[in-house]
Amino acid sequence: MRHLAHVLVLSAAISFAPTVRAQSASDALYQQLGGLPGLVVLMDDFMVRLLGDPRMNPFFKDTDQKHIKEELVAQFCEVSGGPCRRKGPDMRKAHAGIDVSKSNFNALVEVLQQSMxxxxxxxxTQNHLLALLAPMHREIINAP
Ligand code: HEM
Incomplete structure (x- = not known):
């Protein structure tokens, strides 16, 4: 009987644990970033810094900054395991009209770190988010 109880407990643990673990692990980063309100505040700050940084200002000064912030919030929400699904163009298309070099990319990451x-x-938490963004360099960097 004790053995049966153990087997039951064990099989319950096996059948429930993966779901529970997957759920809490999947939005942990999103929660650490403060959820949607945290991301909105972060992107507001980020855009101010992008415009204030002489390396980044030329790229962003004549853009629709409100739109970019909204897209970034949705994107960061999605990659960090939050409930958003970004519907905008993929990263290659989004940056196709702009010459982005590796040093431009690194500078943007540096400004994002300042915001965080x-x-x-x-x-x-910063490194976790950056690790998820880093592979996007393949789609974004398009100039020497
Ligand atoms: C991990 C790095 C990056 C991410 C995650 C990212 C993400 C995005 C997103 C989500 C958009 C909005 C696209 C849309 O839906 O219209 C966007 C637009 C834009 N990005 Fe990036 N970006 C990155 C790196 C860069 C870099 C390095 C530059 C240049 C220095 C750059 C310059 C721009 C510009 C100028 C726009 C506006 C384009 C337009 O007005 O159509 N981005 N980016």
């Missing part, structure tokens, strides 16, 4: 620092986002 200013919001008090822990270093580990």
């Amino acid at each position: 620092d200013a919001r008090g986002i822990p270093f580990g």
Whole structure:
């Protein structure tokens, strides 16, 4: 009887654990970033810094900044495991009309880190988000 109870408990653990773990792991980063309100505040700050950074200002000064912020919020929400689904053009199309070099890419990442620092986002959380964004360099960098 004790053995049966163990088997039942064990099989319940096996059948439930993956779902529970997948759910909590999947939106953990999103929660650490403060959910949607946290991302909105982060992107507001990020755009101010992009415009204030002499390396980035030429890229962003004449764009629809409100639109880009909304797209970034949706994108960061989605990649961090939140409930959003971004519907805008893919990263290659979105940057096709702009010459983006590796050093431009690195500079943008640096400005994003400044924003995350200013919001008090822990270093580990920052690195987790950056690791998810990093592979996008293949679609975004299109100039020497
Ligand atoms: C991980 C890095 C990056 C991510 C995740 C990212 C993401 C995005 C997103 C989501 C949009 C909005 C596209 C739309 O739906 O219309 C966008 C637009 C834009 N991005 Fe990036 N981007 C990155 C790197 C860069 C870099 C390095 C530059 C240049 C320095 C850049 C310049 C721009 C510009 C100028 C636009 C506006 C384009 C337009 O007005 O149509 N991005 N980006």
